Amino acid sequence: MARLLKLVRRYWVVTLTLAIGCLGIVLALMDAGSAVPWIFSGYALAIAAWQAVGMVRDMLRGHWGLDILAVTAIVATVAVGEYIAALLVVLMLTGGEALEDYANRRAKRELDALLTRAPQLAHRLEGDDIVEIPADQVRPGDVLLVRPSEILPVDGTLRSAETTLDESSITGESVPAEKRAGDAVLSGAVNGQSAVEIVATATAADSQYQQIVALVAEASESKAPVVRLADRYAVPFTLFSLALAGVAWWLSGDPVRFAEVLVLATPCPLLIAAPVAFIGGMSRAARNGVIVKGGGVLEQLSAAKTAVFDKTGTLTRGEPTLVAVRPTRGFGGDELLAAVASAEQYSSHVLAASMIEAARERDLPLADAEWAREAATNGVQAKIDGREVVVGKFAFVREHAPDASRTAIAPGELAVYVAIDGRYAGALLASDRLRSNAHSTLERLDTLGVHQTMMLTGDAKATADHIAAELGITRVRADCLPVDKVHEVSAITERPVIMVGDGVNDAPVLAAADVGIAMGAKGATAASESASAVILVDDISRVAKAVEIGRDTVRIALQSIWIGIIVSVGLMLVAAFGFIPATVGALLQEVVDLVTILAALRAIGGRRDAKAAGRSDVAAGVVSRGAVAGR
Numbered sequence: 001m002a003r004l005l006k007l008v009r010r011y012w013v014v015t016l017t018l019a020i021g022c023l024g025i026v027l028a029l030m031d032a033g034s035a036v037p038w039i040f041s042g043y044a045l046a047i048a049a050w051q052a053v054g055m056v057r058d059m060l061r062g063h064w065g066l067d068i069l070a071v072t073a074i075v076a077t078v079a080v081g082e083y084i085a086a087l088l089v090v091l092m093l094t095g096g097e098a099l100e101d102y103a104n105r106r107a108k109r110e111l112d113a114l115l116t117r118a119p120q121l122a123h124r125l126e127g128d129d130i131v132e133i134p135a136d137q138v139r140p141g142d143v144l145l146v147r148p149s150e151i152l153p154v155d156g157t158l159r160s161a162e163t164t165l166d167e168s169s170i171t172g173e174s175v176p177a178e179k180r181a182g183d184a185v186l187s188g189a190v191n192g193q194s195a196v197e198i199v200a201t202a203t204a205a206d207s208q209y210q211q212i213v214a215l216v217a218e219a220s221e222s223k224a225p226v227v228r229l230a231d232r233y234a235v236p237f238t239l240f241s242l243a244l245a246g247v248a249w250w251l252s253g254d255p256v257r258f259a260e261v262l263v264l265a266t267p268c269p270l271l272i273a274a275p276v277a278f279i280g281g282m283s284r285a286a287r288n289g290v291i292v293k294g295g296g297v298l299e300q301l302s303a304a305k306t307a308v309f310d311k312t313g314t315l316t317r318g319e320p321t322l323v324a325v326r327p328t329r330g331f332g333g334d335e336l337l338a339a340v341a342s343a344e345q346y347s348s349h350v351l352a353a354s355m356i357e358a359a360r361e362r363d364l365p366l367a368d369a370e371w372a373r374e375a376a377t378n379g380v381q382a383k384i385d386g387r388e389v390v391v392g393k394f395a396f397v398r399e400h401a402p403d404a405s406r407t408a409i410a411p412g413e414l415a416v417y418v419a420i421d422g423r424y425a426g427a428l429l430a431s432d433r434l435r436s437n438a439h440s441t442l443e444r445l446d447t448l449g450v451h452q453t454m455m456l457t458g459d460a461k462a463t464a465d466h467i468a469a470e471l472g473i474t475r476v477r478a479d480c481l482p483v484d485k486v487h488e489v490s491a492i493t494e495r496p497v498i499m500v501g502d503g504v505n506d507a508p509v510l511a512a513a514d515v516g517i518a519m520g521a522k523g524a525t526a527a528s529e530s531a532s533a534v535i536l537v538d539d540i541s542r543v544a545k546a547v548e549i550g551r552d553t554v555r556i557a558l559q560s561i562w563i564g565i566i567v568s569v570g571l572m573l574v575a576a577f578g579f580i581p582a583t584v585g586a587l588l589q590e591v592v593d594l595v596t597i598l599a600a601l602r603a604i605g606g607r608r609d610a611k612a613a614g615r616s617d618v619a620a621g622v623v624s625r626g627a628v629a630g631r
Contacts, residue, residue, distance in 0.1 A: 045075070076259040091590070148195055280556075301549070304496045304498050310455075315435060315455065316432040346373075352380075441543060497514045
């Protein structure tokens with residue numbers, strides 16, 4: 001009941017129109033029917049005048065819309081005495097606007113969920129006390145208590161031993177994430193079944209969740225080019241409708257025929273179809289872990305011809321992993337790795353985490369250092385178990401161990417050299433792993449019409465060529481500076497161009513591309529802010545999914561527009577011969593409105609995504625069973 005009252009208040013003009021209609025029925029039953037034509041006609045003309053004011057304002061701003069047909073239809077039906085048809089046209093016009101608004105709210109449900117779930121409060125630990133404060137008052141370094149099933153108010157690191165977080169609203173992943181002490185946690189995630197403590201690393205405004213909210217707000221306010229294309233139909237459709245109505249009047253000699261045609265020319269389907277479809281497409285994209293910053297982006301994605309990729313963190317995981325341990329004589333492999341991992345505990349280099357993780361995977365004990373110091377960009381020195389361990393670049397290690405020699409590496413690999421107590425101890429090889437689904441993503445893009453691919457990277461040519469060869473990419477540019485990437489993308493002739501990247505250095509080229517897609521799962525960066533779309537989960541296959549959603553959305557938008565045009569024109573032609581009375585025509589147009597909205601709502605795509613997920617699950621099950629049989 002409360003929901004119904006809310007709808008009644010929100011769409012009060014529709015409510016008033018229905019009330020006027022009910023009043024007319026009551027008066028007719030009470031033998032006071034002579035007042036009904038005056039009431040219906042007066043109310044219809046009042047609504048027409050209200051609509052006309054808005055129409056004139058739009059015209060003064062240079063926008064020629066389709067409302068002129070609705071206003072003309074109302075005036076024409078009143079003029080020829082078809083007052084019931086006039087009221088039905090008013091109901092159609094106001095009801096169409098209400099349906100559009102309701103459909104938009106329905107289509108934006110997934111987007112709005114991000115806004116309504118924004119955490120408002122935080123529980124800060126101050127000594128033995130727990131103080132409840134607004135989330136926007138949290139500062140980096142604050143220790144916060146997060147109770148079971150509460151939303152994390154800010155980004156931070158986990159202080160408690162472990163927890164399970166539901167990050168589906170952030171990443172799109174439905175599987176709960178297991179977190180341990182020291183792991184980064186994101187605002188907007190939902191805590192598990194036990195209370196935990198986190199240390200804030202950002203304010204609420206700078207946290208991941210608020211950055212996503214900002215992107216969503218920007219996305220929901222945009223208007224796509226295809227929507228403007230629908231508006232451009234206004235003048236020819238209006239002229240055609242008025243001309244057809246005039247011809248029908250002239251041939252029949254009956255002015256009622258003019259009103260009958262215009263009742264069916266009311267263009268609500270044309271106005272509603274594209275906006276509903278594009279908002280539905282943005283909602284579908286958000287549900288699939290992609291925030292699209294506007295309907296125009298979906299249109300560009302649907303027509304994309306070329307996809308350009310950064311390498312590190314995009315086609316590869318951006319996290320080098322250990323691939324080989326090469327100790328020299330006198331040192332064991334596990335001994336060498338344990339010494340390196342123990343020393344790397346005191347390094348901030350990106351490779352440090354990889355070495356430590358590799359040692360833990362082999363259950364190797366990590367020792368504390370008596371002392372440690374890091375030489376920026378070169379390596380780290382540490383006293384471990386009474387031995388001096390030096391880890392880093394070849395030149396740095398050779399300064400401490402003159403007998404050091406370079407080791408052979410394959411394209412895409414890098415070497416970390418090690419000296420122990422002044423002797424060269426060996427090298428560890430690491431490689432940035434190719435994403436497991438990178439190749440399948442490129443194949444999927446090709447089937448979707450994105451036939452040209454290119455890789456731009458700041459890495460060395462040998463490494464770039466190695467990765468490109470594995471993926472079948474033939475157009476490669478290595479050793480790129482940010483400005484080089486912009487020039488390369490600007491020179492591409494097969495457009496629109498999609499650019500996919502993840503780093504701050506990719507921000508200029510993401511902004512320069514027709515569609516910039518940022519891999520933003522690891523945090524909101526300059527890349528995310530300059531991109532047209534942001535992938536919230538660390539999964540490159542979402543690039544192909546975004547293109548698929550764009551193609552589906554544009555197809556459905558255009559289908560819905562033409563459904564409205566064709567059905568309306570067909571009914572107008574029938575009415576021109578006098579076969580559809582004005583009152584019946586107004587009722588038919590309501591049905592056309594509803595059909596058009598339902599057609600446009602297909603862009604939300606819930607069933608398509610569910611079917612696709614089902615096919616993926618079946619395929620995974622077949623592979624899994626095959627693997628078991630193979631053993």
